[in-house]
Amino acid sequence: MNHPPPPSRSPRGAQRHREEGAGDLHAAPPPESAAAAREHVRELLLLAGVSLDSVPAADALLVTSELVTNAIRHGHGVTAFRADVADGVLSLSITDANPRPPTARTGTVDRPGGYGWPLVQRLAERVDCTTRADGKTITTAVRLS
Numbered sequence: 001m002n003h004p005p006p007p008s009r010s011p012r013g014a015q016r017h018r019e020e021g022a023g024d025l026h027a028a029p030p031p032e033s034a035a036a037a038r039e040h041v042r043e044l045l046l047l048a049g050v051s052l053d054s055v056p057a058a059d060a061l062l063v064t065s066e067l068v069t070n071a072i073r074h075g076h077g078v079t080a081f082r083a084d085v086a087d088g089v090l091s092l093s094i095t096d097a098n099p100r101p102p103t104a105r106t107g108t109v110d111r112p113g114g115y116g117w118p119l120v121q122r123l124a125e126r127v128d129c130t131t132r133a134d135g136k137t138i139t140t141a142v143r144l145s
Contacts, residue, residue: 030078030095037068041083041090048085048144056144059123060090063142066116071096071138079135088145089125095137101129102138 031037041064042052050057064083071078075096082093107114121127124140 030081031068032078034065034068034072037064037078037081037083037094040081041092044083044085044090045144050085050144056142060142060144063090063120063123063140064092066120067092067094067138067140070102070116074098074102075135080137085144088143090142090144091139092142093137093139095135097135099131099133099136101131101136 031040038061041061045052045057045060050060068078068081071094075098077097078094079097080093080095082091084091102117104117105114120138120140123142125143126139126141128139130137130139
């Protein structure tokens with residue numbers, strides 16, 4: 001199983017973007033819904049001894065939900081998913097089939113929303129976006145303490 005690099009010393013919410021050739025392999029089957037992804041992360045948090053009533057757990061679950069929801073809504077579905085907890089950090093990688101990186105937008109009356117991506121950037125210690133011709137992978141690190 002490939003592991004993402006350790007969190008960088010970038011400021012909280014710092015984002016990096018790079019383009020890469022195809023070839024990332026992820027071991028976990030992709031969840032079919034944000035609820036399924038949250039359940040997987042809940043189990044990891046419990047195994048790591050993180051209280052589900054804590055603010056860090058709520059942040060981790062919100063980041064999970066937003067990334068998977070965005071992959072389903074805007075990325076043509078989740079094609080790969082990985083979640084690991086190590087050294088007090090939840091590392092998430094969500095891959096979808098849309099190569100366009102996420103962008104912040106302002107919601108309107110006709111098209112509400114636009115809050116998820118800024119929330120992910122604010123709550124995660126690190127956010128990386130790697131694009132390929134056949135999609136992208138968003139990798140985040142969320143501190144659990």
